[in-house]
Amino acid sequence: AQKITQTQPGMFVQEKEAVTLDCTYDTSDPSYGLFWYKQPSSGEMIFLIYQGSYDQQNATEGRYSLNFQKARKSANLVISASQLGDSAMYFCAMREGGANSKLTFGKGITLSVRP
Amino acid sequence: DTAVSQTPKYLVTQMGNDKSIKCEQNLGHDTMYWYKQDSKKFLKIMFSYNNKELIINETVPNRFSPKSPDKAHLNLHINSLELGDSAVYFCASSQDWRVGETQYFGPGTRLLVL
Numbered sequence: 699a700q701k702i703t704q705t706q707p708g709m710f711v712q713e714k715e716a717v718t719l720d721c722t723y724d725t726s727d728p729s730y731g732l733f734w735y736k737q738p739s740s741g742e743m744i745f746l747i748y749q750g751s752y753d754q755q756n757a758t759e760g761r762y763s764l765n766f767q768k769a770r771k772s773a774n775l776v777i778s779a780s781q782l783g784d785s786a787m788y789f790c791a792m793r794e795g796g797a798n799s800k801l802t803f804g805k806g807i808t809l810s811v812r813p
Numbered sequence: 814d815t816a817v818s819q820t821p822k823y824l825v826t827q828m829g830n831d832k833s834i835k836c837e838q839n840l841g842h843d844t845m846y847w848y849k850q851d852s853k854k855f856l857k858i859m860f861s862y863n864n865k866e867l868i869i870n871e872t873v874p875n876r877f878s879p880k881s882p883d884k885a886h887l888n889l890h891i892n893s894l895e896l897g898d899s900a901v902y903f904c905a906s907s908q909d910w911r912v913g914e915t916q917y918f919g920p921g922t923r924l925l926v927l
Contacts, residue, residue, distance in 0.1 A: 729912055730912060731912045731913045733915065733916075735918075737854075741901065741920070741921050741923075742918065742920050742921065743856075743903060743905075743918035743921075744918075745915050745916070745917060745918075748913065748915055750912075750913050787854060789856065793912050794912065795912045796912075798861075798868050798869050798910075799910075799912065800858045800861075800869060800871075801846075801858060801916055802858075803855070803856040803857070805853070805854070805855055806854050806855075
C-alpha cells in the first residue's frame with residue numbers, strides 16, 4: 699500500500715500568493731516524522747521542513763509551514779508569498795520509528811510560479 | 814564547505830561496464846544512505862549504513878555493492894551495468910537513524926548507460 703500520496707497534478711500559483719501542496723500518509727506506527735523536500739530543475743534535493751508525530755504545533759520555517767492534521771493523516775505544505783525561485787518539484791516523505799525504517803517518498807508535485 | 818558531496822556528477826558508460834560513485838559528508842553524521850531516482854522522478858532508498866554498519870538493504874540486484882570505509886564515506890559500486898540502471902543516484906546523510914533526523918542530500922550522480 700502506498701504510504702505517501704501526492705495526487706495533485708502540476709500546480710500553478712501567481713507570484714506573491716500563497717499555495718498549498720497536499721500530502722496524505724498512511725501508517726499505524728505512533729512515532730513517525732514527515733518531511734518536505736524541494737527539487738529545482740538543477741536537480742538537488744533541498745530539505746524544507748519537518749513535522750514529528752508528537753509535535754503539538756505545526757512546523758514553520760520562514761515562508762514554509764506545515765498544516766499537520768493528524769486525525770486526517772495529512773501534512774500539507776503551505777508556501778506563503780510565492781517567489782519565482784519556488785518553481786520546482788516538491789516531495790513529501792515519511793519515516794516511521796525503528797533503526798531500519800526507511801524514508802519513503804511520495805511521487806512529487808510540480809509547482810510553477812507565474813510572474 | 815560542501816556538506817554532502819558526490820563524484821562524479823555525470824557518468825556515461827557502456828552496458829556491461831563496472832563503475833563506482835563516491836560520497837563523502839563533512840557533517841559528522843553517523844548514518845549515510847544511497848537513493849535511486851528514476852526517470853519518473855520516483856525516489857527509492859537502496860542502502861543505509863550507520864557507523865559503517867549496513868542497516869538497510871533494499872531489494873536491489875546484487876550487482877550493486879555499497880562500501881563504507883569510515884562513517885564519513887559511503888561508496889556505491891555497480892557491476893555489469895544495464896540500461897535500466899540509468900538514473901540519478903543520490904547520497905544522503907543524517908545525524909543518526911532516529912525517525913526525526915533530517916537527511917541531507919548530495920547533488921546527485923546522473924548515470925547514463927548506453
